[in-house]
Amino acid sequence: xxxxxxxxASIKRREDVRFLTGAGNYTDDISIPGQLYCFFLxxxxxxxxxxxxxxxxxxxxxxxxxxxxxxxxxxVGGLPCGWLITSRDGTPMKEPKHPILASGKVRxxxxxxxxxxxxxxxxxxxxxxxIEVDIEELPAVxxxxxxxxxxxxxxxxxxxxxxxYDWGFVEENRDAVDAAIKGAHHVTTxxxxxxxxxxxxxxxxxxxxxxxxxxxxxxxxxxxxxxxxIRLLMGAFVLGxxxxxxxxxxxxxxxxxxxxxxxxxxxxxxxxxxxxxGKPVKWTSDRSEAFLSDAQGRDHVTKIELAxxxxxxxxxxxxxxLANMGAYLSTFSTSVPTWLHGxxxxxxxxxxxxxxxxxxxxxxxVPVDAYRGAGRPEATFQLERVIDKAAREMGIDPIxxxxxxxxxxxxxxxxxxxxxxxDVGNYQATMDKIVELADVAGFPARRAxxxxxxxxxGLGVNAYIEACGIAPSQLVGQLGARAGLYESATxxxxxxxxxxxxxxxxxxxxxxxxxxxQVIAEMFGVSEDMVDIVHGDSxxxxxxxxxxxxxxxxxxxxxxxxxxEKIISKAKKIASHLMEASAEDVEFKNGVFSVAxxxxxxxxxxxxxxxxxxxxxxLDQIEPGxxxxxFYDPSNFTYPAGAYACEVEVDPETGVVEVKSFAAADDFxxxxxxxxxxxxxxxxxxxxxxxxxxxxxxxxxxxxxxxGSFMDYAMPRADDMPMFTVDHSCQTPCSHNPLGVKGCGExxxxxxxxxxxxxxLDALNSGGIKVDHIDMPVSPARVWDAIQAAQH
Amino acid sequence: MPKVSMTxxxxxxxxxxxxxxxxVQFLREHLGLTGTHVGCDTAQCGACVVHVxxxxxxxxxxxxxxxxxxxxTTIEGMANADGTLGVVQQAFxxxxxxxxxxxxxxxxxxxxxxxxxxPNPTEAEVRAYLEGNICRCTGYHNIVKxxxxxxxxxxxxxVAAE
Numbered sequence: 001x002x003x004x005x006x007x008x009a010s011i012k013r014r015e016d017v018r019f020l021t022g023a024g025n026y027t028d029d030i031s032i033p034g035q036l037y038c039f040f041l042x043x044x045x046x047x048x049x050x051x052x053x054x055x056x057x058x059x060x061x062x063x064x065x066x067x068x069x070x071x072x073x074x075x076v077g078g079l080p081c082g083w084l085i086t087s088r089d090g091t092p093m094k095e096p097k098h099p100i101l102a103s104g105k106v107r108x109x110x111x112x113x114x115x116x117x118x119x120x121x122x123x124x125x126x127x128x129x130x131i132e133v134d135i136e137e138l139p140a141v142x143x144x145x146x147x148x149x150x151x152x153x154x155x156x157x158x159x160x161x162x163x164x165y166d167w168g169f170v171e172e173n174r175d176a177v178d179a180a181i182k183g184a185h186h187v188t189t190x191x192x193x194x195x196x197x198x199x200x201x202x203x204x205x206x207x208x209x210x211x212x213x214x215x216x217x218x219x220x221x222x223x224x225x226x227x228x229x230i231r232l233l234m235g236a237f238v239l240g241x242x243x244x245x246x247x248x249x250x251x252x253x254x255x256x257x258x259x260x261x262x263x264x265x266x267x268x269x270x271x272x273x274x275x276x277x278g279k280p281v282k283w284t285s286d287r288s289e290a291f292l293s294d295a296q297g298r299d300h301v302t303k304i305e306l307a308x309x310x311x312x313x314x315x316x317x318x319x320x321x322l323a324n325m326g327a328y329l330s331t332f333s334t335s336v337p338t339w340l341h342g343x344x345x346x347x348x349x350x351x352x353x354x355x356x357x358x359x360x361x362x363x364x365x366v367p368v369d370a371y372r373g374a375g376r377p378e379a380t381f382q383l384e385r386v387i388d389k390a391a392r393e394m395g396i397d398p399i400x401x402x403x404x405x406x407x408x409x410x411x412x413x414x415x416x417x418x419x420x421x422x423d424v425g426n427y428q429a430t431m432d433k434i435v436e437l438a439d440v441a442g443f444p445a446r447r448a449x450x451x452x453x454x455x456x457x458g459l460g461v462n463a464y465i466e467a468c469g470i471a472p473s474q475l476v477g478q479l480g481a482r483a484g485l486y487e488s489a490t491x492x493x494x495x496x497x498x499x500x501x502x503x504x505x506x507x508x509x510x511x512x513x514x515x516x517x518q519v520i521a522e523m524f525g526v527s528e529d530m531v532d533i534v535h536g537d538s539x540x541x542x543x544x545x546x547x548x549x550x551x552x553x554x555x556x557x558x559x560x561x562x563x564x565e566k567i568i569s570k571a572k573k574i575a576s577h578l579m580e581a582s583a584e585d586v587e588f589k590n591g592v593f594s595v596a597x598x599x600x601x602x603x604x605x606x607x608x609x610x611x612x613x614x615x616x617x618x619l620d621q622i623e624p625g626x627x628x629x630x631f632y633d634p635s636n637f638t639y640p641a642g643a644y645a646c647e648v649e650v651d652p653e654t655g656v657v658e659v660k661s662f663a664a665a666d667d668f669x670x671x672x673x674x675x676x677x678x679x680x681x682x683x684x685x686x687x688x689x690x691x692x693x694x695x696x697x698x699x700x701x702x703x704x705x706x707x708g709s710f711m712d713y714a715m716p717r718a719d720d721m722p723m724f725t726v727d728h729s730c731q732t733p734c735s736h737n738p739l740g741v742k743g744c745g746e747x748x749x750x751x752x753x754x755x756x757x758x759x760x761l762d763a764l765n766s767g768g769i770k771v772d773h774i775d776m777p778v779s780p781a782r783v784w785d786a787i788q789a790a791q792h
Numbered sequence: 793m794p795k796v797s798m799t800x801x802x803x804x805x806x807x808x809x810x811x812x813x814x815x816v817q818f819l820r821e822h823l824g825l826t827g828t829h830v831g832c833d834t835a836q837c838g839a840c841v842v843h844v845x846x847x848x849x850x851x852x853x854x855x856x857x858x859x860x861x862x863x864x865t866t867i868e869g870m871a872n873a874d875g876t877l878g879v880v881q882q883a884f885x886x887x888x889x890x891x892x893x894x895x896x897x898x899x900x901x902x903x904x905x906x907x908x909x910x911p912n913p914t915e916a917e918v919r920a921y922l923e924g925n926i927c928r929c930t931g932y933h934n935i936v937k938x939x940x941x942x943x944x945x946x947x948x949x950x951v952a953a954e
Contacts, residue, residue, distance in 0.1 A: 013890075253892065675888050687928070709832070
């Protein structure tokens with residue numbers, strides 16, 4: 001029977017009630033009396049010398065309070081990059097300054113040039129139109145291959161060749177990989193693009209800066225996945241405000257998908273301007289502005305080679321990738337194509353030799369950083385595409401080819417040749433499950449039925465693995481991370497039994513307010529109703545690193561468990577005193593302390609009360625109160641993995657692709673709330689299918705963003721999606737965290753794009769249309785073009 | 793500045809608005825009804841859907857001044873009189889039809905409008921009716937399930953009442 005409480009129960013989400021009644025508190029819902037409004041004047045050219053900004057006429061416009069330009073920010077720091085990458089030759093990456101407002105040059109359409117602060121948004125917007133900007137346009141650097149050709153203009157003087165770094169991994173394997181590929185029975189080569197995407201959480205970014213003259217404290221309300229990280233970066237590196245004078249609040253946040261991890265110029269601006277003017281300053285992005293200012297995702301151009309022996313055994317992989325950084329280095333941009341990408345190139349397989357070369361490229365485009373999956377979708381896509389192509393070339397069933405190369409279930413812990421060590425897994429099991437869920441046996445009949453209607457039906461199946469639960473601090477420190485990646489929690493048991501958990505994790509759709517109490521309820525034997533979660537406020541929670549990389553339950557949840565264990569340990573001592581027994585003899589189960597071998601018991605609430613009313617209490621041995629904090633630093637990543645299957649129908653007359661079914665078999669280890677886990681997978685699948693079939697970010701050669709609104713950027717809509725079949729019954733619990741959990745937030749977006757593209761290619765090739773590859777998005781036009789090219 | 797009066801969630805309200813003030817701005821900034829959201833600027837996302845005189849309308853695309861005398865219902869007016877969730881709202885919670893919650897008010901308002909016009913929609917009809925509402929979190933799976941369930945619950949309630 002399904003549980004109705006604690007770990008494993010599909011409890012309905014408590015946060016839904018406020019969201020369903022309009023009682024949510026998103027950042028734009030916050031208005032502070034006397035607040036002013038900010039509008040950013042942004043560059044309309046991609047690359048240019050900024051000769052002058054004349055604000056005189058604009059400053060006289062109605063309602064204008066003050067106009068800021070780059071000059072006002074020359075004394076403060078630039079937006080920092082959080083991860084140092086070292087090139088193959090041992091030199092550090094090129095790290096040009098990313099100013100709050102453009103200085104000297106503009107480097108992408110949308111680069112902020114000036115900020116008008118006025119009494120109303122309309123007045124700020126009107127005044128911005130009166131600012132005269134003198135820009136001497138320079139050639140735009142847009143295409144990555146052209147950018148590194150040696151004949152392009154330079155985006156930054158510090159990187160004349162537009163290369164931020166040239167990274168090799170594993171550098172020591174380079175010659176061995178070359179030799180293995182040279183001598184192999186078969187080598188499959190694939191050139192592909194993992195196109196640029198825009199995260200597009202439905203809530204655009206917002207920042208409200210406030211300064212309290214009485215306390216000297218600055219407060220920033222912002223749409224962030226990690227308020228403490230913003231406080232650290234903005235306080236220490238940009239504005240020079242110590243932590244005790246800077247509070248960052250991220251209230252209800254309407255989705256992030258990575259794009260709200262990063263520290264943005266607008267946050268620093270509103271905090272700075274509020275203090276400079278002495279009034280609250282609010283900025284609300286509109287969607288068009290979001291397309292020009294939110295960090296974007298993916299954008300890799302890759303050549304991958306897979307060497308196989310005559311039995312289809314993988315011998316070596318070599319990849320060459322150009323990764324777009326855009327115009328400036330966003331917070332975690334440099335880590336995405338390197339440590340979040342190269343380390344995943346073993347996939348689910350025993351390939352012994354792997355070498356990846358990644359050149360990160362500056363272009364006159366919006367900065368690129370982590371987007372749901374971040375590096376791991378890029379790794380999975382190229383690997384699972386090249387395997388499918390190899391299967392076709394060698395005449396081996398694509399599922400069988402994967403099975404021949406899976407890391408065997410008895411080989412864990414498995415040390416990959418790309419640094420990471422998988423602790424647990426069972427890839428045959430998830431493949432078995434997907435073969436069953438997707439009814440692979442029934443596919444020929446469905447294909448025949450489609451054919452009878454003139455349609456080509458295809459089946460795409462692939463495996464995936466990801467590294468989540470980011471991350472062991474000492475390991476990532478060695479790899480160049482400039483931060484620790486632990487998580488924190490304080491568990492406070494109050495006198496009357498009400499429990500509050502203050503976590504550094506942040507929920508922006510994941511449902512922590514429901515799932516975290518399930519863990520506490522299980523551990524303490526209390527009802528979930530007695531537990532509340534506080535998150536998203538640097539003043540109310542211990543220093544934490546926030547939510548991304550599917551880390552909340554694996555790292556934040558582990559910190560909460562550690563704090564709760566400290567509570568139980570202390571409560572046992574109190575209980576032993578109250579029951580006049582030795583602490584070693586006290587057991588705690590289902591919310592009741594008992595003395596082994598006796599009928600003495602005392603409940604959790606009574607112990608909590610005694611902790612705060614310590615009349616009969618061992619004050620000589622333990623302190624009053626029942627509140628504990630824990631910081632948890634994981635010893636390894638977690639490795640969610642699984643197998644996905646997609647069936648499509650292609651109309652050979654029009655190139656239209658219809659997703660007929662999609663099934664996912666995921667191994668997330670233990671699961672706290674199955675309903676929420678399934679919802680996370682659904683959302684990831686939609687983003688992955690969206691990437692495969694619809695979404696694309698297109699810049700003109702002049703650097704104008706041609707897909708700058710929902711009219712042009714094809715967000716997945718309800719009638720583009722099928723109902724999904726998802727399963728998480730294959731469980732190999734994580735071996736190194738207390739809950740045995742792995743994380744589920746990104747899997748869907750990582751595993752699904754290759755399944756869709758493989759299905760389309762299966763449909764075409766099975767119909768006698770020989771096509772090796774179609775780049776995403778596999779739009780009707782691209783499919784139609786591929787059909788025409790194959791037939792003529 | 794034009795003065796505008798209308799009924800919002802059953803209450804008569806009025807205010808002075810600029811000619812360019814949108815209904816969504818009037819609701820959010822003048823009346824403090826922040827449940828209605830703005831997710832785009834091209835009338836694509838549907839986070840701002842409210843009901844005006846019984847029809848679903850994107851409140852980012854209509855001027856407040858044009859609605860003098862209108863009757864408007866927002867997400868804040870969708871709960872039952874006793875404060876419990878309405879049928880559509882409850883179905884969204886029961887079926888995990890929301891994650892971040894930002895598109896949710898528009899989804900609920902659109903779903904309620906659909907079920908008023910078509911009490912027993914097919915899955916395809918539900919998906920087609922949501923064309924003007926974008927959700928980035930759920931993949932729509934559970935939204936569609938929630939709306940189908942709401943339809944079933946409503947028809948069940950009607951049968952029980954008869």
